[in-house]
Amino acid sequence: MRLLFTPLMKKRLTRRVHTMLRASLRHFPELHGRTITIGYTRTNLGSAVLPRHTKSEPKLTVRLNARKLTYNTIGHELTHLVQGLSLFERPDRLSTAANKFPGGEKQCDIWTLARSSLFCDDAPSYLKLLRVVRENWPRYAKSVRALCIMAIEKRKTHRFYIRWLESQIKQLARKPLGKSGALEQMQLPFDD
Ligand SMILES: [Zn+2]
Numbered sequence: 304m305r306l307l308f309t310p311l312m313k314k315r316l317t318r319r320v321h322t323m324l325r326a327s328l329r330h331f332p333e334l335h336g337r338t339i340t341i342g343y344t345r346t347n348l349g350s351a352v353l354p355r356h357t358k359s360e361p362k363l364t365v366r367l368n369a370r371k372l373t374y375n376t377i378g379h380e381l382t383h384l385v386q387g388l389s390l391f392e393r394p395d396r397l398s399t400a401a402n403k404f405p406g407g408e409k410q411c412d413i414w415t416l417a418r419s420s421l422f423c424d425d426a427p428s429y430l431k432l433l434r435v436v437r438e439n440w441p442r443y444a445k446s447v448r449a450l451c452i453m454a455i456e457k458r459k460t461h462r463f464y465i466r467w468l469e470s471q472i473k474q475l476a477r478k479p480l481g482k483s484g485a486l487e488q489m490q491l492p493f494d495d
Contacts, residue, residue, distance in 0.1 A: 304328060304335050311343040315369040327377040330419045333385045334363070342366040348428060349380040353387035361388065378415040378422030386411060405458075409465050417451040420444075431469045433476040446475050 306324065308316055324341065328334060344350060344366040352364040365380040389404040404414065412427035423444040426437050436443045454468035461467060 305338040307338060307340045309340065309342040312341050312367075312369065315343055317369065320367075320369050320372055323372060323374060323377060326421065327374060327381060330378070330421060331381050331385065333388065334381065337363055339384070340364040344368055347371055347376075349376045351380045351383035351387065353384060363387075373425035374422050375415065375425040375427060378418060379411055379428070382411045382415045382418070385414075413451045413454055413465070413468065416448045417455055420448060423448050430472070433473060436472060436476050443472075443475060447472055450475070 328339075340363065342364055345368060347368055349365060349367040352366070353361050363384050365377075365384065367376065367380065386404055386406050390406065404410075408429040412430045415422050416427060426432060426440040426444075430447075432447075436447070450468055450471050453471075454464045457467055458464040
């Protein structure tokens with residue numbers, strides 16, 4: 304995989320950002336062998352651009368704020384690229400998982416958290432979370448991730464899997480947290 308940095312991003316590129324990008328990309332086999340342009344944005348959220356050209360390879364661009372970068376943001380933007388690819392590419396060029404990848408911001412959050420616990424370092428931006436969950440994110444992260452994995456399974460049979468997920472997260476907030484967090488109490492059989 305080749306990473307190109309725009310001049311604006313180059314100026315802000317630190318070893319930390321570089322390490323975070325490399326670590327994140329390891330979890331995106333769908334993007335291996337492609338060139339990704341990394342640009343800069345001042346907003347806290349990153350953004351992903353995937354111009355459509357019918358004949359050429361899609362140009363994959365991600366814009367990130369190098370200063371306040373989290374793995375969750377990187378993961379979210381890379382997930383957008385995979386979402387975009389699944390619309391753009393011939394189905395046989397994508398893995399089955401990417402094929403079944405839905406578009407949308409909440410979907411992007413769900414698939415990002417589910418992909419790896421690496422992306423659980425910050426709360427997702429679009430999923431509906433109670434304030435207590437958002438403010439105490441490190442305590443809820445594992446449980447929310449486990450629920451995201453369950454929601455992806457549920458999607459196979461339930462149209463309203465996002466609604467289901469958000470109501471489950473809400474219930475999570477109502478349960479008292481143990482010393483080691485909510486996941487252990489729920490005893491969900493998920494790990495990295
Ligand atoms: Zn997004």
